[in-house]
Amino acid sequence: MPCLLIADDHPLFRAALRSAAVDAVAALEVREADSLDGVLATLEREPDIDLVLLDLHMPGNHGLAGLAALRAQHPGVAVVVVSANDDPQVVRRALDHGAAGYLPKSAGLDELRDAIRSVLACEQWLPTNLRNSVARAPSSIRDTHLAARLASLSPQQFRVLTLVAEGLLNKQIADRLNVQERTVKAHLTAIFDRLGVRNRTQASVVLRELELSDPARRL
């Protein structure tokens, strides 16, 4: 039986997505989360989840960072990004970072149903009015490299990286993760190696590249 996780910080919108989803797919189990940590915790707790509807703008998330974390820690779970933003460049970046689909918040029930069914069948899905423009949007080489590097991080490494990017000291990170500072250092050495950087500041820069810049930036 297919299992869906709805990740959005807006209760009403979650409810709307839920009712539309159960209406669209027979015998669908649905979970909900209202923060990025909640999403990751739920995925840990319930490994049966097949699909996540992920709002890019929830607490603890910055742009595509949540998507990257999800893809890095749960590569087997499909992710459909749900966003009010329908700029083809942003959609392109989301797909490059492993999204299986992109659902504008303005989408109708038909589209939502289509999206869920397609992605559960392991097909990529985009709204019809975006397909052409997204296909034309060039993938940034920088972005695909970034995606590949970040996806190679282990879950724990990703957690360390996010804490580093918040400016925490190694000792603070160790306490937060209930390990020794020495272990944090070991992870950091691996992280630097994988990301191709030489210190923590550069690593945090890499992570922050995932924040969604102004859509006009690349024009």
Add this chain to the structure above:
Amino acid sequence: MPCLLIADDHPLFRAALRSAAVDAVAALEVREADSLDGVLATLEREPDIDLVLLDLHMPGNHGLAGLAALRAQHPGVAVVVVSANDDPQVVRRALDHGAAGYLPKSAGLDELRDAIRSVLACEQWLPTNLRNSVARAPSSIRDTHLAARLASLSPQQFRVLTLVAEGLLNKQIADRLNVQERTVKAHLTAIFDRLGVRNRTQASVVLRELELSDPARRL
């Protein structure tokens, strides 16, 4: 005689702005720059500049960081932000960081003329269709604090901060600025004090808060 600096990385758009501007204001001197460094260099070289038309998306610039740098290093120069983005939240943030006006790239010649004249007369200017919505957009307390802190940095301190945010070592920064590493350290101590942070990673986070997030982020 009023003097204007047009800062945009697109030559055609610079030309359009220039012809419209000289047409709008009598005896207007015009300079151009195509990068943030160019803007700052020109302002150093020519202290007579009264007004900058600043595109938010030029090389070396990330979101509002260029505006903040400009305001910090040349508080006497008025800045009109020129952007394709007309989200009221972004406009609000630009104004909170010291912009004297905001000109959508879709603006007509009349609006450009109005904008330049108003700002040269030391009045704030916004396009009519944005005035109400921007007035309703709340100022983020975080943002105004950020603006105040960043504006208190000296020019050299700002340069050090930008290099720190790129992940450079103190020694590398020293070489880049032709000073001793010890001097960089002195600047950093002052920077941490003013920004209210405790290490370089947190400082770079503060600077990167100025990047323009996805317009929908605050909804």
Add this chain to the structure above:
DNA sequence: TCGGCTATCGTACTTTCGTACCAGGCCGGC
């Protein structure tokens, strides 16, 4: 079963960072 990946922790070491104290020269405002 075995190799590979991950996570954990250890010692010792170098480098970098950050702070403590200090000071001289420069410039602008009161």
Add this chain to the structure above:
DNA sequence: GCCGGCCTGGTACGAAAGTACGATAGCCGA
């Protein structure tokens, strides 16, 4: 003139970061 800010340095020191050797254990797929 004097005060205050900025920019520049100097010595010294402790703290943090990062590296280089290690090690043990678990898990998973070939």
